[in-house]
Each structure stands twice: as structure tokens, then as C-alpha cells.
Amino acid sequence: MKVCLFLVALITPMLVPGVAGTQAGATTTILYRFTGGSDGRNPVGPLLIDGAGNLYGVAQYGGAGCGLIFELSPPTQGTVWTESVLYTFGCGGDGAYPSAGLVFDAAGNLYGTTSGGGLCTFSCGVVFQLSPPAIGGGAWVYTVLHRFGGADRPDGGQPNGNLILDPAGNLYGTAAFGGEFVCSIDPGPCGVVFELKLPAPSGGVWTEKVLYSFSDVPDGAYPAGGVIFDGKGNLYGNTSSGGTGLCTDGEGLTIGCGTAFQLSPTTTGSWTEKVLYNFGPVEDGPGARFTFGRDGFLYGTAAYDVFRLIPAASGSLWRHQVLHRFTEGISGTIPSSGVTIDQNRDLYGTSASSGLSGFSTAFQLSPPSTKGGRWSLTTLRRFGTGFDSNQPRGDLIRGKDGALYGATSANAGGNGFVFRIVP
Numbered sequence: 001m002k003v004c005l006f007l008v009a010l011i012t013p014m015l016v017p018g019v020a021g022t023q024a025g026a027t028t029t030i031l032y033r034f035t036g037g038s039d040g041r042n043p044v045g046p047l048l049i050d051g052a053g054n055l056y057g058v059a060q061y062g063g064a065g066c067g068l069i070f071e072l073s074p075p076t077q078g079t080v081w082t083e084s085v086l087y088t089f090g091c092g093g094d095g096a097y098p099s100a101g102l103v104f105d106a107a108g109n110l111y112g113t114t115s116g117g118g119l120c121t122f123s124c125g126v127v128f129q130l131s132p133p134a135i136g137g138g139a140w141v142y143t144v145l146h147r148f149g150g151a152d153r154p155d156g157g158q159p160n161g162n163l164i165l166d167p168a169g170n171l172y173g174t175a176a177f178g179g180e181f182v183c184s185i186d187p188g189p190c191g192v193v194f195e196l197k198l199p200a201p202s203g204g205v206w207t208e209k210v211l212y213s214f215s216d217v218p219d220g221a222y223p224a225g226g227v228i229f230d231g232k233g234n235l236y237g238n239t240s241s242g243g244t245g246l247c248t249d250g251e252g253l254t255i256g257c258g259t260a261f262q263l264s265p266t267t268t269g270s271w272t273e274k275v276l277y278n279f280g281p282v283e284d285g286p287g288a289r290f291t292f293g294r295d296g297f298l299y300g301t302a303a304y305d306v307f308r309l310i311p312a313a314s315g316s317l318w319r320h321q322v323l324h325r326f327t328e329g330i331s332g333t334i335p336s337s338g339v340t341i342d343q344n345r346d347l348y349g350t351s352a353s354s355g356l357s358g359f360s361t362a363f364q365l366s367p368p369s370t371k372g373g374r375w376s377l378t379t380l381r382r383f384g385t386g387f388d389s390n391q392p393r394g395d396l397i398r399g400k401d402g403a404l405y406g407a408t409s410a411n412a413g414g415n416g417f418v419f420r421i422v423p
Contacts, residue, residue: 025423026362026380026381026421026422026423027421027422028362028380028381028419028420028421029079029419029420030417030418030419031055031072031081031405031417031418031419031420032072032081032083032417032418033414033415033416033417034059034062034410034414034415034416034417035415036061036062036410036415037062038062038063038085038088039059039062039068039070039083039085040059040061040062040063040067040068040070040085040415041059041060041061041062041410041415041416042059042060042061042062042393042409042410042415042416043057043058043059043060043070043393043407043408043409043416043417043418044057044058044059044060044098044099044100044101044393044394044407044409045057045101045337045392045393045394045395045396045397045406045407046101046162046337046394046395046396046397046406047101047394047397047405047406047407047418048101048102048103048104048110048397049397049399049405050104053074053399053400053401054071054072054073054074055071055072055405055418056069056070056071056072056086056102056110057069057070057072057101057102057407057418058070058098058099058100058101058102058112059098059416060097060098060099061097061410062415063085063088063089064088064089064090064091065091066089066090066091066095066096066097066114066116066117067088067089067096067097067098067114068085068086068087068088068089069085069086069087069098069102069110069112069130070083070084070085070086071083071084071086072084072418081418086110086130086140087130087140087142089114089117091117092117093117093118093119093144093147094117094126094128094142094144095113095114095116095117095118095125095126095128095144096114096115096116096117096121097114097115097116097117098112098113098114098115099113099114099115099160100112100113100159100160100161100162100163100226100394101162101394101395102162103162103163103164103165105165105169106169107131108131108132109129109130109131109132110129110130110131111127111128111129111130111145111163111165111171112127112128112130112163113125113126113127113128113159113160113163113173114126114128114159115158115159115160116158118144118147118148119147119148119149119150120150122158123150123151123157123158123177124147124148124149124150124157124158125147125148125157125158125159125175126144126145126146126147126148126159127144127145127146127159127163127171127173127196127206128142128143128144128145129142129143129145130142130143131143145171145196145205145206146196146206146208148175148178149178150177150178151177151178151188151189152177152178152188152189153178153189154178154179154180154189154210154213155175155178155192155194155208155210156175156177156178156179156191156192156194156210157175157176157177157178158175158176158177158178159173159174159175159176159194160174160175160176160223160224160225160226161173161174161223161224161225161226161227161288161289162225162226162289163226164226164227164228164229166229166233168198169198170195170196170197170198171195171196171198171206172193172194172195172196172211172226172227172229172235173193173194173196173226173227174191174192174193174194174223174224174225174226174227174237175191175192175194175223176191176222176223176224177189177190177191177222178191178192179191179192179210179213179214180210180213180215181213181214181215181216183215183216183221183222183241183242184216184217185216185241185249185253185255189213190213190214190215190216190220190221190222190242191213191214191221191222191223191239192210192211192212192213192214192223193210193211193212193223193227193235193237193263193271194208194209194210194211195208195209195211196208196209197209211235211263211271212263212271212273214239214242215242216241216242216256217242217243217244217256218242218243218244218275218278219239219242219243219259219261219273219275220238220239220241220242220243220256220258220259220261220275221239221240221241221242221256222239222240222241222242223237223238223239223240224238224239224240224285224286224287224288225237225238225286225287225288225289225290225338226289227263227289228289228290228291228292230292233264233265234262234263234264234265235262235263235264235271236260236261236262236263236276236290236292236298237260237261237263237289237290238258238259238260238261238285238286238289238290238300239258239259239261239285240258240285240286240287241255241256241257241258241285242255242256242258242259243256243257243258243259243275243278243279243285244256244278245257245258245278245279245280245281245283246280246281247280247281247284247285248281256278256285257278257279257280257281257283257284257285258278258279258284258285258286258302259275259276259277259278259279259285260275260276260277260279260286260290260298260300260309260318261273261274261275261276262274262276275317276298276309276317276318277309277317277318277320278317279302279320282303283302283303283305283307283320283322284302284303285302286300286301286302287302288300288301288335288336288337288338288395289338289395290309290338291338291339291340291341293308293341293345294341294345295345296311297309297310297311298318299323299338299339299341299347300338300339301335301337301338301339301349302335303334304325304326304327304333304334304335305322305323305324305325305326305335306322306323306324306326306335306339306347306349306365306375307320307321307322307323308320308321308323309321323347323365323375324365324375324377326351333351333352333353333359334351334352334353335349335350335351335352336349336350336351336352336360336391336392336393337349337350337392337393337394337395337396337406338395339365339395340395340396340397340398340404342398344366345366345367346364346365346366346367347364347365347366348362348363348364348365348380348396348398348404349362349363349365349395349396350362350363350392350393350394350395350396350406351363351392352391352392352393353384353391359379359382359383359384360382360383360384360390360391360392360408361379361380361381361382361383361392362379362380362381362383362392362396362404362406362421363377363378363379363380364377364378364380364423365377365378366378380404380421380423381419381421383408390408390409390410390414390416390417391408391409392406392407392408392409393407393408393409393416394406394407396421399420401422402422402423403420403421403422403423404420404421404422404423405418405419405420405421406418406419406421407419
């Protein structure tokens with residue numbers, strides 16, 4: 001099968017906390033640099049920001065070795081941000097190696113996933129809740145809501161991508177593996193979309209329900225990046241493999257290139273899947289979550305492209321339109337996150353280098369001023385070149401101050417950092 005998750009070992013660029021760097025008029029500040037010890041290593045975006053401007057995120061490693069959940073608080077004076085470790089994973093039943101961002105509910109509880117730990121070391125994972133202290137200055141309270149059975153179990157294994165909440169407080173997400181159906185290339189199940197149902201007010205436990213198990217062809221395999229809702233309660237997501245478009249993997253085998261899909265609830269409580277688009281060998285399957293634009297189009301990234309999917313007539317596949325194709329050079333190489341959209345329809349994202357000559361960047365992609373024109377790319381920050389680069393990882397988020405916030409992964413010479421860009 002194609003590789004769905006990867007880590008890159010690189011060398012830290014010479015960036016100093018509090019020192020601004022500019023590219024195309026943008027200003028970049030490093031808010032916090034991780035040391036790799038008890039404070040964490042390899043932060044994974046997207047970050048989460050509260051009303052007071054505090055940032056929340058996860059580090060995939062560090063702490064006891066299996067990652068942690070952190071808060072970064074802005075300075076009351078000066079430029080130094082302060083990190084607080086809210087929870088350190090114990091590498092066992094509580095989970096290990098968080099690999100996606102967090103989500104808040106209305107009460108201020110944090111929810112997230114780990115890709116490992118729980119019932120097994122690497123391919124099980126958990127969904128967790130982290131509740132703020134009842135008394136100021138107290139400890140946050142960590143609770144495991146669900147432990148996945150693993151890569152060969154019907155409830156799923158190795159959750160990936162951000163969770164989302166519905167208005168009732170139920171959680172939805174994807175697990176890369178597990179489910180009911182065995183994939184044709186890899187001898188294991190093809191992944192699931194799941195719901196975790198909130199307990200009744202009288203108490204009880206969260207209950208997992210598999211909404212859909214993928215079967216490779218024609219519906220897709222190995223969902224990636226999580227799911228999003230539309231205004232009618234339908235879920236949208238993507239798979240990194242499967243479908244009817246054909247690609248060749250690293251071993252020369254012909255496999256599906258991935259799909260974009262819609263899941264719709266029925267009156268009986270089941271969900272039905274519809275393939276919106278089959279990715280091909282040029283586009284390849286996406287690995288990050290889609291974003292809805294105000295125009296009703298789905299925006300995303302895959303292979304070297306930033307693209308959008310445009311709804312078609314009922315029963316037809318959606319139309320795929322490339323907005324920008326990255327090449328080696330100053331514009332970066334491979335989009336490494338989904339995109340964030342502002343009110344002007346500008347898209348913001350990050351790219352990672354895939355070779356010695358490519359750059360890792362944060363970028364802005366602006367729509368054409370005239371119909372049919374080309375989208376224009378602005379490089380907001382160039383993080384480094386090839387194997388001398390810290391790779392941005394995870395979507396950028398936008399604060400009330402108009403700035404963009406993100407994180408870079410660790411490499412051979414460092415442990416990653418959190419940054420802010422003022423476009």
C-alpha cells in the first residue's frame with residue numbers, strides 16, 4: 001500500500017525566538033522552541049487558540065517518550081511565550097504518539113486522539129478528553145473515551161486527523177485501519193469513519209459506532225485527515241488509496257489513487273457513502289482534511305497540487321480543478337497540510353521539501369481578479385532548503401489578531417517550534 005503517514009529527519013534552520021524574518025512582506029516570529037525533553041518534541045498542528053490568545057497543541061514525542069499536550073501562553077510583557085504541559089502520555093493504556101490537533105467543546109474540554117497506545121503499542125490508539133481544572137491552578141483531568149481494537153479489528157485502528165463535534169457534542173473522526181473489509185493490496189481492513197456518542201446526562205460511557213467501513217474498490221481505502229460537516233449534516237473526507245483511479249506504489253504494484261467521499265445519514269440510523277471523485281496518478285490521493293469554501297466547493301491538497309472539487313449534477317462525479325502546482329524551488333515542493341480560507345477567498349497552507357533543492361514554506365494563494373485567470377502564489381515564509389529545513393506540519397490557523405499560527409516538525413538538529421506569521 002501507499003504510505004499514509006511519514007516522518008522526516010532534517011536539520012534545524014538558524015532561527016532565533018523573538019527575531020522576525022520576512023518573506024514577501026510577511027513577518028515571522030518563533031514563539032517557542034521545544035527542547036525535546038519534558039516539554040515535548042515534534043509538535044503537530046493544527047494548533048488551537050482560545051479567546052485569551054493561548055495556543056493548545058500536541059507534541060508527538062517527548063515527555064515520557066510518547067508525547068504530550070501543551071498550552072502556550074502569550075507574554076504579559078516582553079516577547080517570551082510560556083509553555084505549560086497539560087498532560088504527558090504514559091505510553092500505555094492512556095495512549096501514545098498524538099498525531100493530530102485538538103478540538104474544544106462549549107465547556108472548554110479538549111478532545112483528541114493518539115495513533116498508538118491503548119490496547120496495543122503502535123496501531124491501536126485512543127480518543128481522549130482533557131478537562132480544565134475546577135479550581136484555578138489545579139491539574140487538568142485526563143480521560144480515555146475509547147480504546148481502538150487495532151488494525152485488524154472492526155472498530156478501527158490508528159485514528160488520524162482532527163476530530164469534529166456536532167451540535168449535540170458527539171465526536172466524529174477517521175481511523176486509517178481496521179473495519180470490516182480486507183483491502184486487495186494490503187492483507188488488512190481498509191479503515192473506518194467513526195462516531196463517539198456523548199453519554200446521557202445521567203451518566204455512562206461514550207459509545208463508539210462505525211459509520212462506514214471502506215472496502216478499497218470502488219469506495220476507497222485508508223481514510224486520511226478526518227472529516228468535515230456541511231450544513232445538512234453530511235460528512236466529507238478523503239482516502240489516500242483505493243477507488244478506481246490507478247497509481248503505482250513504491251514496490252511497482254498497481255493500486256487505487258484515493259477518493260473524495262460523502263457520507264449521508266439515513267432515517268434508519270445508517271450512513272451511505274458516495275464517491276465524489278477518484279484521484280488519478282497525476283493528482284494522487286490527499287492526506288489532509290478538506291475545507292469548505294463559501295462557494296460550496298471543497299478545497300484541499302494532494303501530491304504537488306492545491307485543488308478544489310466543484311459539485312456536479314446529481315449522480316455525477318465532482319469536477320477537479322488544480323489551483324496551483326508546486327515545483328522544486330522557492331515555492332516549496334509538496335503541500336504538507338490542508339488549507340485555511342479567509343473572507344477574501346485567499347488560501348493559506350504549508351509545503352514541505354522532498355529533496356535537496358526544495359524549500360519548506362508557508363504560503364498564500366490568492367484567487368484571480370478576472371474569471372478564468374490564474375491563482376497567484378505568495379511565499380510568506382521560507383523555512384529552509386531541503387535537508388536543512390524544519391518541515392511545517394499541520395494546517396495553519398488564524399487568530400483574532402489576523403496572524404497565522406503553525407508548528408514545524410522535529411529534525412536531526414532540533415525538536416520543532418511554534419511560529420506566528422503576520423501576512
